[in-house]
Amino acid sequence: MSPKIHFISGLPRSGSTLLAALLRQNPRFHASMSTPVGSLVNRMLEAMSEDNEYSVFISPEQKRAMISGIFSAYYQPQAEKAVIFDTNRLWCSKLSLIKELFPGAKVICCVRNVAWIMDSIERLVRKNSFDVSQLFNNPTERATVYTRTEALSQGGRLVGFAYNALKEAFYSEESERLLLVDYDLLAQNPEKVLSLFYQFLEEEPFQHDFENVQYDEPEFDNRLNLKGLHKVRSKVELQQRQTILPPDLFIQFNGLSFWTTPSNSLANLIVAQPK
Known part of the structure; x- marks a missing residue:
């Protein structure tokens, strides 16, 4: 019997690797970071x-x-698994193809306030200050936090493409396939979020260990000169911090969470409402 196929997509630095690391604890599931x-x-x-x-x-x-x-x-190699989750940010732009190939497939979209996504990427870049990040195409893009965030937000780049693809999927005729999972809620209350996750997929619940989560892809991260990009902390928790973005940049990206605004989308939501 062939395994079921579902997809993990959405925004970068929004918990997709954490979610995959948790799902891997279930022996019936296979999940990982973005695949080819x-x-x-x-x-x-x-x-x-x-x-x-x-x-x-x-x-x-x-x-x-x-x-x-x-x-x-x-x-x-994972043919013995009951459910496979393939991760890639482009799946939000391929819902019609997914429908044709896998009529029962769902798409889990990890989301997060875009200002904090930019903050998270900027922290990684500064943490690897002796390396030249492969996220950027030239020295001009790498020059300052302003040029770095501008480059990342372009339509074909890491954040801009994922954001546009998510928006397309959210307002599409296939939006009922989507489950948007907010990173902050997953980190704050993983047990509750995963309970709702299993209900959405109509799968039997599983007792996850939120104190001992394991996942890392150092070889891949080293090729990007961004050590720690996919390393998951062992304990699932939300770490409060001050942003390192300049105030004007934080404000620029802070209001882009369209999924918190009432709309005619049929997407399923596990997201926090704006304060």
Whole structure:
């Protein structure tokens, strides 16, 4: 029996790695940090597009089979698992494809106040001050906190792309597939959040250990020159702190949490209401 497939997406620095680390405690589940599956799907779609002169020989059924084959091949080592969660920020922009391939799939969207996302990334950059971060394309982008946040917020970059994709999914006709999970609530009350999570997925509850969470990908993080990017603290808790962003930058990004505003979206929400 093939495992169920669900997806973890949403915004960076918003708890997706923490959520995956917790889900891995359940022996029925497989989850991890972002995988190459989304990028492989994109490459395959491009290879089968009209830009390829041989695309006339590829039927819709063959396209579906080849895209589906990427998932089957990549997750063959986890075939004994009951549920697989694939993580990638681009899945919010692929809801129609997900619907066609996996009609029962859900998309878990990790969200967080964008000002604190920028704060979190800036802290990592400063923590690795002797390394040149690969998040930025040139010295001009790396120059100051203002140029760094401006670069990250562009539409095709780390924060900007994820934000736009999430917004597209939130207001789409497939929004009922979404479950938005606020990082602050997950960190403050992981037991309650995961209880609601299991209800949404219609899975049997599992007793998680919130005092001994383990996950790290040092080799991947070192390639980006951002040590600690995916290292999860062993105890799940919300750490209160003062922002290191200049006040004007914090204000600029602080009001972007569109998911807290009433709308006609059918997305499911585990999010804090604005104060």
